[in-house]
Amino acid sequence: MAKEKKKGWKALTKGGVIEGGGTAKEFKTGDWRSERPILLSEKCINCLACWMYCPDSAVIMKDGKVAGFDYDYCKGCGICAHECPVKGKAIKMIPDNHG
Amino acid sequence: MAKTNIVARTGNEAMAEAMRQINPDVVAAYPITPATEIVQIFAGYVADGLVDTEFVPVESEHSAMSACIGASAAGGRIMTGTSSQGLALMAEMLYIASGLRLPIVMADVNRALSSPINIHCDHSDTMMVKDAGWIQIFSENAQEAYDNMIQAVRIAEEALLPVIVTTDGFIISHCMERIEIIDDKDVKNFVGEKKLGNYLLNVDKPITIGAMDLPDYYFEHKRQHIEAMIESKDIILSVAKEFSGLFGRSYGLFEVYRLEDADCAIVLMGSTVGTAKAVADNLREKGIKAGVLGLRVFRPFPKEEIAQALKNIKAIAVMDRSDSMNAQEGPVCLEVKASLFDDSASPNNVLNYIYGLGGREVRIEDIESVYKGLGEVIKGKSKNKITYLGVRE
Known part of the structure; x- marks a missing residue:
């Protein structure tokens, strides 16, 4: 994730107020991850179990098929890989160095 | 000089009178000796329709301050009153009120902390929360308690800091004195309408308050709070100067x-x-x-x-x-x-x-x-x- 330039105390809103709605979207939680899911498309049967179970809505869908993962929000919990019903798994967890 | 009325009032009655004239939007409180009378008398004003205040009788002081915080964040002008163990039970929420920069005004009647249990005056309750980020104003008598409550509303809202106004338990709170009460309309003009910045009930400008601050922002917000406390000295003095010009009684730090x-x-x-x-x-x-x-x-x-x-x-x-x-x-x-x-x-x-x-x-x-x-x-x-x-x- 790119380094943001953080504001000094004089430039921040008083009392830590966050202005505007829907701002949780801007809080990218993917940097908590120590492992990341990798999609093995050739094995995927598009059952969408991973999409249903993902607690962060981080499974990307395209034309009704699993297209990959949104690494801005994926926390690497591994539920998608655990729930994948395919024998030998269509989702694999690999170590993540956030590179 | 504005007209004043000479009356006999106890410290608690004087503070309740100030609250009636200030007419806050919400008062949330829980009774505790020797501060009970302040909100008890004020609850009477609410029941008699003399104020527009929403009175919230809560189940503890922790809840009282929590309700005050919510109501203040919503945009209201908020007051409460407590003492001793009640202030101690509020302690957690006091830091939240000040950290969120909510201009709540509290009447606090100084009373010893347990143990041994004691209901009489010392300053251990107020000193316990001296680092909670609230402005603390002490009163020598009922007149000062009354005047300080009225000034506290302006100080709090200009500094964006909550204010504790104290009296001494029983010595001031329950002793009757001759005091001068300002006319209702003059108090109303002095405190004015609350100027609203960010507030939760503003549907046109949604905000989040109380979000988590990790090590990369907490210090900056505390630095703002420190600065607000430093700057509040001038605010206290300018409010006192205006008060003195209108009503004749002078106050300083x-x-x-x-x-x-x-x-x-x-x-x-x-x-x-x-x-x-x-x-x-x-x-x-x-x-x-x-x-x-x-x-x-x-x-x-x-x-x-x-x-x-x-x-x-x-x-x-x-x-x-x-x-x-x-x-x-x-x-x-x-x-x-x-x-x-x-x-x-x-x-x-x-x-x-x-x-x-x-x-x-x-x-x-x-x-x-x-x-x-x-x-x-x-x-x-x-x-x-x-x-x-x-x-x-």
Whole structure:
């Protein structure tokens, strides 16, 4: 994730107020991850179990098929890989160095 | 000069009267001796339709302050009242109110903390929350309590800091005095309408409050809070100046009484300021140059101003109505000493008197003994740095 330039105390809103709605979207939680899911498309049967179970809505869908993962929000919990019903798994967890 | 009405009121009645005239949007409170009357009387005003306030009778002081925080964040003008154990139970929420920069005004009647259980006056409750980021204003009598409540609304909303206005339990809260009450319309004009910045009920500008601050932002927000406390000194003085211009009673960060040419001085706050002034008058008649510095604003602490006011005093006694249980001086004394330490022109002769714990009476003779001790220090005698005034050995 790119380094943001953080504001000094004089430039921040008083009392830590966050202005505007829907701002949780801007809080990218993917940097908590120590492992990341990798999609093995050739094995995927598009059952969408991973999409249903993902607690962060981080499974990307395209034309009704699993297209990959949104690494801005994926926390690497591994539920998608655990729930994948395919024998030998269509989702694999690999170590993540956030590179 | 605005018209005033002379009435007989106890401290609690005077504070409730101020609250009626201020007409806050929400009051959430839980009863506790000796502050119960303030909100009890105010609840009567609500029941009689004399105010527009939503009164929330909650199940604890923790809930009282929580309700105040929610209502203040929503955009309302909020007040409450408590004492002692109630203030202690609020402690967690006090930090949240001030950290969120919510201008809540609280009437706090000083009472000893348990244990041993005691319902009488000392300052240990208010001193316990001295670092909670609230402005703290002490009152010498019912008149000051009334005037301070009215000024506190303006101070809080301009500084964006919550304010505690204190009286001394029973001594001020339950004693009837002659006080001057300002006309309703003049109080209404003085406090004005609350100026709204960000507030939760503004549907056109949604906000989040109380979001988590990790190590990369918490310090910056605390630095803002520190700055607000520093800047609030000028706000307190400008509000006092406007108040004095309209209603004739003058206030500062502290009161100096016969201090200009004094050799010895007592620094203290709350109701005993009046006793000390009476003793200083008596001693002046005997040719002893005695003075008093009655501290009104404990937070923010008027460091430079106090050092300036005390710079020519040969011996100073700081009287603390609580002890920090730190095996050294009480909280007011430590802050006064710190003020003098940074001002090289000031004398080193500072004695500490811990007095009046749990409502122990402080009489004229007790204050005289303090001045006597200062006189001995001026003559070169060495004295104990800390005296527990009136305690049985």
